[in-house]
Amino acid sequence: MSALQGGGLGSAAVVGVGAGARRRTPPLMKVLRRPPVAFGLTVFVVVVAMALLAPVITPSGPNDLAILDRLKPPSAGHVMGTDDLGRDVWSRVAFGARLSLIVGLSTSLLSAVIGTLLSLVAGYYRWLDEIVMRILDGLMALPGVLLAIAIMAAIGPKVINIVIALTLVYLPRCARVARSAVLVVREHVYVEAANALGAPDRSIMLRHILPGTLSPVLIQATYVFATAVLLEASLSFLGTGAPAHVPSWGGMLAEGRVLMRNAPWMTIFPGAVLALTVLSVNMIGDGLRDALDPRMRK
């Protein structure tokens, strides 16, 4: 928590909000108490708990077949019903949360970290800037779904490959955000001063420029989390995402689509949990933006 605030105040100072303009109450805490943000945090914590406790809170394994219990509507034994192979939908939804969260977290973390480091180096050594940005522009010149499908088609349906494909999709977007921050920060007098004092390049980049990029990148990373969860579900829905034995919300929706008339619960529940998860992360993202982006402060 304190790391987040440090980033926020650091960037506020950079943009020229003087110390006197700081409030007594940390804006982050205030924002966290707003109803939409509090709602988002609560839902997100529930989804994380669902993923962690999946084996404890579900009646059967996500891939346990029960042919006699095929296509049963929701009941006390199967709160979300069963699918065409008799698998418990609730178990698959709970275990599916693991995939979504792992993919969302790894993708946002990797694209934020690599994107920031790349833009630090490119923004500091200007000759590199042109090359790196051209390559990133090329990656950004494709709709994310299409790029991800092409990469998955080449490297095959594995969970680690989903993370690789999605990182390649979102890395350029994070790098863009970080780069615009680097371009502002590197012109500040204190960077020039550090340079004049003979500080090594690495220390200028990491200790003087990096802090100023943290809060915009953090905000961006939250949105990447939300869209990565959506994109993974889309890929799995299309059959180019998670492998068949890994329960995924998108894959469940693809199975439900065919049986929509007989078993609507196969479509309704996984989709609703997916939508709620993405909604919660987006709400947290909006809250972080209001708290950390100095332009949003009144």
Place this chain on the structure above:
Amino acid sequence: MATYLLRRLLSMLATMLVVGIVVFFVIRSVPGDVTSALLGQDATPQQIEDLRRRLNLDQPWPAQFAAWFGGVVRGDLGNSTYMRIPVLQALAQRLEPTAMLALAATLVAVTLGIGLGVIAAVRHGTVTDYAVMVVAMLGLSLPTFWLGLLMIMLFAVTLQWLPAAGYGALSDGVGRTVRYLVMPAVALGFSQAAVIARMTRASLLDALGEDFVRTAKSKGLPPARVVLRHALRNALLPVLTVIGLSIATLAGGVVVTETVFNIPGAGRLVIESVQRRDYPVLQGAVIAVAAVYALINLLVDLSYLALDPRVRYS
């Protein structure tokens, strides 16, 4: 202006080159030999040799890339290994449903997005504003394919108002096409409408606080005219940029939406090509979309000229 256009076209070509390299290497990274994937287990060495020569695989990779990209620039995307026809022809056969879907979804996104954004900005701080923002938040978070499935359940299965899936060709009557397109276009366009609505609201709120709006109001102009002619026109520049990005997202989204609604378009062709390991078609489709995307961006930048006389490109 002419030099600006020339420079933009050149930089477009540079971006396409990067896209080409990315796509080329992604497809080349397929584990194992493409030929075994295409011919199966029982291919004779002679067949493999022939195919390798036909796909230029016997050349070193820079030569392979040069041959392929040279063709792309001239409009030759190679041949489908599965359908045995030129890739461009395969794409063209599937173009109509995709183009109509993208057009209809853009229409939904832009009208709904700007409309809701203007309403929210004008009613700033009221329940209406709050409701619009909640709808926009939902639009950002609902997966398009789930929204599509829910709409099929309600409007096709339960109420039976609209066809559940498929596409009605324009040659069979425009009314039929529209009936088939309503649900896919709304499902696909809704999320981008949300993005556009948020941007329109924020941008219009800024513009409404400007001096020239106060002047227009104090001249006694009717409020609707102040908002639409004076404020909105100035607020539209950032919105246009977002619309450009939205169209690109929609172009990718057709792949998912065409699968949900069983529309036989170019997006389905991409998925079919993945399943058939028809890499030339996949490569060609990706390159084609990148080119369309680059053109849209150029058009967006040019439309700034029409909207804001202060913008000059040289």
